[in-house]
Amino acid sequence: MATADQTDLSRPSLSDRIYGWRTALLRSRKFQKWAARTPFAARIAKKDGEALFDLVAGFIHAQVLQAFVILKLSDHLAHAPRSVQDLALRTQVPASRMRVLCQAATSLGLMKRTRNGRYALGRLGAALPGIPGLEMMIAHHDVLYRDLMDPVVFFRDGSTTELADFWPYVFGATGEIDTETAETYSDLMAESQTLVAEEALRHLDLRNVETLLDVGGGTGAFLTAVGLAYPEIRLQLFDLPVVAQGARARFERHGLSERATISGGSFRTDALPSGADAISLVRVLYDHSDETVEALLKKVFAALPDGGRVIVAEPMSGGDHPERAGDAYFAIYCMAMRTGRARSAAEISELLEKEGFSDIRAPRIGRMFITGLVTATKPARKPV
Numbered sequence: 001m002a003t004a005d006q007t008d009l010s011r012p013s014l015s016d017r018i019y020g021w022r023t024a025l026l027r028s029r030k031f032q033k034w035a036a037r038t039p040f041a042a043r044i045a046k047k048d049g050e051a052l053f054d055l056v057a058g059f060i061h062a063q064v065l066q067a068f069v070i071l072k073l074s075d076h077l078a079h080a081p082r083s084v085q086d087l088a089l090r091t092q093v094p095a096s097r098m099r100v101l102c103q104a105a106t107s108l109g110l111m112k113r114t115r116n117g118r119y120a121l122g123r124l125g126a127a128l129p130g131i132p133g134l135e136m137m138i139a140h141h142d143v144l145y146r147d148l149m150d151p152v153v154f155f156r157d158g159s160t161t162e163l164a165d166f167w168p169y170v171f172g173a174t175g176e177i178d179t180e181t182a183e184t185y186s187d188l189m190a191e192s193q194t195l196v197a198e199e200a201l202r203h204l205d206l207r208n209v210e211t212l213l214d215v216g217g218g219t220g221a222f223l224t225a226v227g228l229a230y231p232e233i234r235l236q237l238f239d240l241p242v243v244a245q246g247a248r249a250r251f252e253r254h255g256l257s258e259r260a261t262i263s264g265g266s267f268r269t270d271a272l273p274s275g276a277d278a279i280s281l282v283r284v285l286y287d288h289s290d291e292t293v294e295a296l297l298k299k300v301f302a303a304l305p306d307g308g309r310v311i312v313a314e315p316m317s318g319g320d321h322p323e324r325a326g327d328a329y330f331a332i333y334c335m336a337m338r339t340g341r342a343r344s345a346a347e348i349s350e351l352l353e354k355e356g357f358s359d360i361r362a363p364r365i366g367r368m369f370i371t372g373l374v375t376a377t378k379p380a381r382k383p384v
Contacts, residue, residue, distance in 0.1 A: 064104045069138045074121060074129050081120035133192025147336045163336040196282060196371045197225035200313040203363045203373055206230050213238060213276035215267055216284040220247030227256045235260040236276055267296050272303040279304060280311040285348065286330065287340040297355045306380040310357060312348055316372030319344030325369035345374050352376045
């Protein structure tokens with residue numbers, strides 16, 4: 001059974017005493033009132049106050065964003081600014097409520113007001129449709145929000161979540177998988193994987209790779225990006241049959257069919273296809289438990305030749321340095337799915353090292369809110 005922190009509070013360290021003094025000071029209403037009227041401290045107090053208010057209002061901000069997406073305000077404003085009455089008519093939202101929504105969206109940078117009182121797209125609102133998969137993610141967030149409706153229950157238990165039922169394909173479901181569910185999941189993953197592929201390929205050099213096997217490759221979005229960037233690489237895709245079949249049309253559309261091979265199967269129960277000198281795991285590990293991940297990495301190691309590479313690309317925790325995307329979004333999303341977790345690059349590196357990989361690298365990624373990246377090599381066997 002887990003035990004409580006055994007720190008001896010009767011003999012606090014100097015750092016603990018300083019921490020206690022600082023915390024008591026910041027919690028003091030008297031200090032806060034003094035800080036608010038002292039020039040240098042007032043700037044810090046204002047910044048902290050605004051940050052706390054953003055946390056308080058965060059759920060409402062997210063709902064404004066979801067309404068903006070579902071009501072297709074970006075489409076309605078794509079060609080010209082419009083009046084509140086015009087937007088109200090187009091969305092069947094009462095004008096008085098549409099005005100509140102427009103003001104809220106403007107305050108968040110999604111929209112902006114013109115001099116004549118109409119509303120236009122702000123920089124964020126204009127960019128939103130150009131980010132693959134983002135609108136689809138936002139539109140289905142109502143499922144996640146319902147799971148988080150009572151956050152205390154969620155963090156204490158969370159044994160039943162709607163999100164887990166929303167994505168049953170992820171959990172290696174047994175038996176037949178509903179085609180519509182698989183298509184919905186695959187479409188969302190394919191759309192958002194476009195960004196992941198772009199970011200990962202900025203930091204990967206695959207010029208020495210002859211054949212790349214993408215395990216859990218869905219409908220081939222990542223392999224397509226690789227194939228277009230590296231015309232000499234042969235492509236192999238491995239995923240559940242009901243999902244993998246969607247890759248065929250994508251490969252044909254991009255002229256990759258002649259050098260692409262599709263294999264149906266489950267990495268939980270089946271051996272991985274052989275013949276690849278590099279294997280990619282794109283947003284696969286964080287969907288699964290440590291036990292499943294370790295078993296998969298064993299198969300990856302066995303399938304690779306000496307000198308073969310493994311590529312892990314997925315959202316990651318900040319580990320010792322928590323960061324918002326990995327720790328305040330993806331980690332909680334994974335928890336709501338009730339399988340897997342957002343691991344840090346250090347944790348993934350340890351798992352790879354445990355299975356025998358070497359030359360493990362985690363390049364610095366500019367946009368960690370899209371993906372993290374870890375690569376490793378299967379070492380050559382020493383001659384007997």
